[in-house]
Amino acid sequence: MPVTLKDIAEKVGRSVTTVSRALHDYDDVSPETKELVRRVAAEMGFTPNIMAQRLQKRRTDTIGFILPTFGPRFSDPFFSEFLAGVGNTAAKLGYDLLVSTCPPGEQELEFYREKVQSYRVDGFVIVRTRRDDTRIKYLSEINFPFVAFGRTENPAQHPYVDEDSELGMRLLANHLVDLGHQKIAFIAAPDHLMFTHYRLKGFREGLLERGILLDDSMIGIGDLTQRGGYAIAMELLDRPEPPTAIAACNDLMALGTISAAQEHGLVVGQDIAITGFDNIPLAEHCHPPLTTVHQPIYQIGEMVCEMLIKRIRREFVDEEQILLNPSLVIRQSCGGAITRR
Amino acid sequence: MPVTLKDIAEKVGRSVTTVSRALHDYDDVSPETKELVRRVAAEMGFTPNIMAQRLQKRRTDTIGFILPTFGPRFSDPFFSEFLAGVGNTAAKLGYDLLVSTCPPGEQELEFYREKVQSYRVDGFVIVRTRRDDTRIKYLSEINFPFVAFGRTENPAQHPYVDEDSELGMRLLANHLVDLGHQKIAFIAAPDHLMFTHYRLKGFREGLLERGILLDDSMIGIGDLTQRGGYAIAMELLDRPEPPTAIAACNDLMALGTISAAQEHGLVVGQDIAITGFDNIPLAEHCHPPLTTVHQPIYQIGEMVCEMLIKRIRREFVDEEQILLNPSLVIRQSCGGAITRR
DNA sequence: TTGAAAGCGCTAACAA
């Protein structure tokens, strides 16, 4: 039997209205009444009924986060870290976080639409943006608050936080060439994902800056998992002229690549250079430690969430499109300069 | 401007009640009216206001999941996989999933209490149970629905799904001794976590069954992260008489242990045996692949969620305490039989 | 400084 405003009102002999106002510290309530109401409320263990508040206020104080998962064996550390950043910030600012999962595809938009129309959330966090992103298109059209981790190619501007991974990859490509590599492979992911697009682009440009043309046959398309990276790396290394360096467009695939190389009897960082992107915790502790590009995923989660809540509250947001500078993390997996094999 | 029942009612010239009933397919509404109401509702793009429904029904159709995180750099693959299992099942059964994060400690219970009292969720999913678990104690006391992944030592019975990791570890210990190991170390985690407790217990028993006493000085206490496993393994391997086998109580720490061993110039699976627990996706693809005990984390997520929703709905649950049988996954990290080093 | 009344959008008991 939950305690309601009415219960308190009866107890203190005041109206529900007064109790409500006292609890909200309105200044047209006498100090004595306030004091009394508060004490009794505390004694009775009153907590406001959120649903009633929400119905009345017509907002939910909830933000939505729909994980674009594939398959059940889903365990990208990227997501948990990002989720923690978003979740903690949401809680700090008094918002609930509604999480669900939906594979990209037909029904995805239906998921969003349903949450919007039934007043389930006040805004969305979007991750893994795509070059042509229907989620963003839809939310922009209906003018529903959202902030994305990542950019898109949709013409309309939208708020986002992103890392300049094109630059990150360019630096990485430079670095590999500077170490003496010529036969270089790249493990990409489906090109419709914006971040892969940027990373491949940056990598290509980075090589070009050093006079090397990225051979299309040296580009594999992975699925961002370790297993995927492994499979592609195996194929690359089985070729008559295998690469001396493999850059994967995320850490997980780079880890798979390390396994593949080791299975080929190669000493990673010596016989072959391998790099990733993200700098997940694992990257530091694998063997050899992985050269990669750092992304402050937790902080990006915080920023995205904070920006979203500001938009929901129609507060001023000084920067709606934040592009972070990447930083290279050079570890042993790419070794020192190589002498031609 | 959202469409409400009232709007539809006006349009079709019926009362709000009738519209509501038509939409819910009550059988005291004429087929014609039903047909009409439904068509108009669809045309107008009606979606019921969830908050109103929830206020009226006095339930939230939402389940809560509070991640017991430590620190920002939180990326245990365990959680994302479990989350996916819970999330998908919840969605399938028409429930929202409210996720938040809170480090174990003082304020944790406050978190739960607040969500309970303000009617935010209908039930909780609990993970990482502790020997003496205040969350479970609290929820049991107030008789609030929850299902735990893991058991506790609290005297009161509660519903859970768990894997018999004591048995799993016993089998693993047997296996290691059968391979010829004598100097065996164990990397545990804080003993107040129920699962570590079971795993250490099982390991100890498993050795004993083969006539080996687990030396207390050979037990390290880690923090379940890769980095933690690494640090402890380094210390173990630096000793004058290092172990020939190290069992970690989860995969992440085992991965750290592999790194440590490799840094000591040991060939894992040959010079030293290393085992984990969980069988996270990474375990299969590290180098060498990790011997471990499988836990069907995604499926456990599904089961826990399903059981919870049944309890919330007061449906019959045939088994309230499910203990799954573990299965050993033998891979290369523990090698074949060793000859004494 | 306080209270009465209305209403957020929906469901349900009861009456017609």
Added chain:
DNA sequence: TTGTTAGCGCTTTCAA
């Protein structure tokens, strides 16, 4: 088969 009425718990005019 349909409508009237009441109410979920809260906030917010407006009047006293």
